[in-house]
Amino acid sequence: MTKEERLKKRHSAEKRFRFYGLASIFVALLFVLILVQNIFSKGSSAFKKTVIKTEVFYNQELLELKNGASEKDIINADFYEVMIESLIKSFPAKNIDEENELIRLFSADAEYEIKKAFLNNNNLIGEKIILDLTASDDIDQLHKGNYPRDLPEDRRRISNFQLAIYDNFVENDKISKNFNNYYFTKGDSRDPELAGIGGAIVGSIYSILICLLLAFPVAVLASIYLEEFAPKNKITDFIEININNLAAVPSIVYGLLALQILLATIQLPRSTPLVAGITLALMTLPRIIIPCRASLKAVPPSIREGALAVGASKFQSVFHHVVPLAMPGTLSGTIIGLAQALGETAPLILIGMVAFVVDIPSSPIDPSSSLPVQVYLWSESAERGFVEKTSATIMILLTFLMMMNFLAVYLRQKFEKRWN
Amino acid sequence: MNESKQGENMNRLLKLMLGFLIVFSFATNSYSRDQIKIVGSSTVYPYATVVAEKFGKGGKFKTPVIESTGTGGGMKLFCAGVGANHPDITNASRAIKPKEKTLCEKNGVTDIIEIVVGNDGISFAHSVNSPDADFTKEQLWRALAAKVDVDGKLVENPYKKWSDIDSSLPNKKIEILVAPPTSGTRDAWNSLVMAKGCTKTAKSIYEADGKKAKKECVKIREDGYAVEAGENDTLIVQKLTSNPDAYGFFGYSYLVANKDKIKASAVNGVKPSLQGIQDYSYPIARPLFFYVKKAHVGVIPGIEEFLKEFTSKKAMSNRGYLAQIGLVPLASDKYQSTRTAALELITINLN
Numbered sequence: 206m207t208k209e210e211r212l213k214k215r216h217s218a219e220k221r222f223r224f225y226g227l228a229s230i231f232v233a234l235l236f237v238l239i240l241v242q243n244i245f246s247k248g249s250s251a252f253k254k255t256v257i258k259t260e261v262f263y264n265q266e267l268l269e270l271k272n273g274a275s276e277k278d279i280i281n282a283d284f285y286e287v288m289i290e291s292l293i294k295s296f297p298a299k300n301i302d303e304e305n306e307l308i309r310l311f312s313a314d315a316e317y318e319i320k321k322a323f324l325n326n327n328n329l330i331g332e333k334i335i336l337d338l339t340a341s342d343d344i345d346q347l348h349k350g351n352y353p354r355d356l357p358e359d360r361r362r363i364s365n366f367q368l369a370i371y372d373n374f375v376e377n378d379k380i381s382k383n384f385n386n387y388y389f390t391k392g393d394s395r396d397p398e399l400a401g402i403g404g405a406i407v408g409s410i411y412s413i414l415i416c417l418l419l420a421f422p423v424a425v426l427a428s429i430y431l432e433e434f435a436p437k438n439k440i441t442d443f444i445e446i447n448i449n450n451l452a453a454v455p456s457i458v459y460g461l462l463a464l465q466i467l468l469a470t471i472q473l474p475r476s477t478p479l480v481a482g483i484t485l486a487l488m489t490l491p492r493i494i495i496p497c498r499a500s501l502k503a504v505p506p507s508i509r510e511g512a513l514a515v516g517a518s519k520f521q522s523v524f525h526h527v528v529p530l531a532m533p534g535t536l537s538g539t540i541i542g543l544a545q546a547l548g549e550t551a552p553l554i555l556i557g558m559v560a561f562v563v564d565i566p567s568s569p570i571d572p573s574s575s576l577p578v579q580v581y582l583w584s585e586s587a588e589r590g591f592v593e594k595t596s597a598t599i600m601i602l603l604t605f606l607m608m609m610n611f612l613a614v615y616l617r618q619k620f621e622k623r624w625n
Numbered sequence: 626m627n628e629s630k631q632g633e634n635m636n637r638l639l640k641l642m643l644g645f646l647i648v649f650s651f652a653t654n655s656y657s658r659d660q661i662k663i664v665g666s667s668t669v670y671p672y673a674t675v676v677a678e679k680f681g682k683g684g685k686f687k688t689p690v691i692e693s694t695g696t697g698g699g700m701k702l703f704c705a706g707v708g709a710n711h712p713d714i715t716n717a718s719r720a721i722k723p724k725e726k727t728l729c730e731k732n733g734v735t736d737i738i739e740i741v742v743g744n745d746g747i748s749f750a751h752s753v754n755s756p757d758a759d760f761t762k763e764q765l766w767r768a769l770a771a772k773v774d775v776d777g778k779l780v781e782n783p784y785k786k787w788s789d790i791d792s793s794l795p796n797k798k799i800e801i802l803v804a805p806p807t808s809g810t811r812d813a814w815n816s817l818v819m820a821k822g823c824t825k826t827a828k829s830i831y832e833a834d835g836k837k838a839k840k841e842c843v844k845i846r847e848d849g850y851a852v853e854a855g856e857n858d859t860l861i862v863q864k865l866t867s868n869p870d871a872y873g874f875f876g877y878s879y880l881v882a883n884k885d886k887i888k889a890s891a892v893n894g895v896k897p898s899l900q901g902i903q904d905y906s907y908p909i910a911r912p913l914f915f916y917v918k919k920a921h922v923g924v925i926p927g928i929e930e931f932l933k934e935f936t937s938k939k940a941m942s943n944r945g946y947l948a949q950i951g952l953v954p955l956a957s958d959k960y961q962s963t964r965t966a967a968l969e970l971i972t973i974n975l976n
Contacts, residue, residue: 564660
């Protein structure tokens with residue numbers, strides 16, 4: 206083989222390697238793109254809800270309110286009859302079956318929406334106003350084009366009569382899409398059009414806060430001690446290896462531990478952010494200690510020696526000089542650890558967070574769900590409307606994770622000192 | 626000066642830790658509930674949640690918290706003891722087993738109220754794009770069992786295509802998605818299809834070998850023709866849609882919610898329908914239950930009222946809101962006895 210041939214061979218080997226590298230990056234990006242595209246195309250419609258413009262007549266007789274009724278009477282008034290009367294006037298129905306089908310086009314909360322409008326406005330007794338009432342899941346999905354209508358009637362959830370009403374509403378411009386406030390403010394519900402992630406977000410925030418409060422101080426102190434004060438011997442080596450092992454333990458194992466110790470032995474309440482926070486703290490602890498120690502290690506010895514040389518004690522040199530310099534790395538490590546904890550589902554399933562919780566938790570010891578668990582729960586539901594809700598919740602979760610990771614990168618780049 | 630500052634810092638740290646301890650002990654000691662807790666079957670979960678939501682909207686009580694643990698897991702939690710840390714109600718897609726009764730009794734859960742919620746028909750379904758099908762229980766057993774009898778001998782299941790079982794069946798590969806062993810739906814499938822479809826020959830061979838036919842008949846083949854699909858019924862529906870040759874079984878409510886995508890095949894010539902499941906002319910219908918701890922009635926607020934709401938005509942009757950999402954209501958005589966059990970808190974015999 207001549208020199209030229211060998212050179213050519215070496216060059217083509219390099220070219221091949223570059224091509225493989227590019228190809229693998231391309232494939233990886235393609236998968237991410239398919240995933241994101243899939244989630245966005247399914248989920249983005251969940252941020253809008255279908256509403257039906259309906260004329261509501263606050264009939265004084267049906268409300269059973271006297272002239273000059275007190276505020277308490279109004280709050281206790283029953284708006285069911287007013288709702289039924291107003292809804293069946295929105296389209297001519299021939300018999301009770303048709304009336305029922307008509308009423309089912311509206312969400313189960315129409316009654317409360319009518320009541321809310323009444324409480325927010327003064328003196329609507331005997332008045333007629335036009336309200337945007339939330340449509341039922343079936344109409345919502347039909348209007349968003351997620352449910353086929355060109356099927357024979359017995360295979361559709363929506364009857365021919367309901368389709369006729371829907372077409373009439375669309376023709377008269379009564380149906381429109383509004384911002385879905387329920388999705389962000391309400392807790393879970395069995396009616397997809399009323400289900401929201403408000404409760405799950407609050408539950409996740411509580412869990413992550415408790416996790417932060419427990420894991421951060423312990424992890425920082427442990428890593429400072431191990432890195433700066435502990436003697437280097439077999440025992441600390443053993444501890445170091447085990448911290449690395451713990452970081453690799455599957456999260457479900459921490460769930461089992463929490464089930465046995467926190468729930469069975471200490472008897473903390475099930476399905477609460479308190480237990481979730483402690484479990485996640487146990488899980489994240491080693492995952493925070495490792496970057497903490499790395500960032501302490503990255504502080505050059507000259508800093509420590511300089512402090513010691515001017516007469517500082519070991520404690521002072523560490524806490525006044527080394528720890529502040531290591532802080533950016535410590536913080537970004539913590540945030541990445543918390544981001545992992547935020548997306549964790551498996552241990553939460555074991556401690557009973559896979560629960561149907563309607564009320565938004567007001568404290569960490571109220572039963573609650575969390576964002577990834579909500580995704581899991583909705584993905585199991587039969588109703589079609591939950592498909593888009595599931596994808597939308599994944600989008601929200603991804604947004605939170607991305608924000609946390611950006612914050613971590615930002616903190617490190619902004620504050621980290623480089624030692625050249 | 627620095628020393629005192631450090632001292633201050635340490636003090637602050639100690640106080641913080643003390644604060645944590647106080648919060649924890651507070652959380653453990655003063656923990657009592659004003660909210661009903663329900664665990665159990667994922668088949669009953671959709672119905673229980675709807676009732677819970679309506680109950681919560683009534684405004685007098687907090688909305689009950691419902692955890693979907695599967696029937697077996699729910700029973701374990703339910704029978705673990707009496708007190709605010711244990712659930713008040715467990716949902717079940719089959720009746721309580723003698724073993725579970727003993728466990729309950731051992732842990733002091735002696736008074737249990739049994740409520741029959743309604744009926745469910747296990748639907749054996751496939752994609753709407755494939756032709757209609759009709760199976761007998763024996764054919765289903767032959768397609769799924771680990772061992773079947775061929776010419777009077779017990780052999781590892783040899784059937785690869787439906788037409789191998791019976792020439793009238795389609796010439797397609799057998800592919801069935803089955804629920805995991807922990808699910809109540811699988812339990813019901815085992816007792817209603819596998820045990821019933823098991824041939825006399827197979828049963829007698831098992832018994833001649835000194836084995837229990839009931840146990841052996843329900844064993845499901847593990848050679849790739851029956852695929853275990855997990856507790857997620859929505860996922861099964863998705864898989865059926867994408868693969869027109871595959872079959873799966875799940876609760877009737879999933880069939881109702883997805884009738885644009887999947888359809889049920891007939892079993893013994895009968896397709897699942899509201900009427901057929903209610904009078905049990907559909908051959909794989911089963912009752913659904915929930916169990917209530919009587920000791921918690923009056924301690925945890927709202928249990929009695931919740932039972933009243935669940936068993937009300939508004940919820941449980943043929944035109945009730947549970948029927949709309951696929952629960953098959955009880956026949957009227959059974960409804961009466963359930964309603965009485967709920968109102969008068971009649972407990973079941975544990976022995």
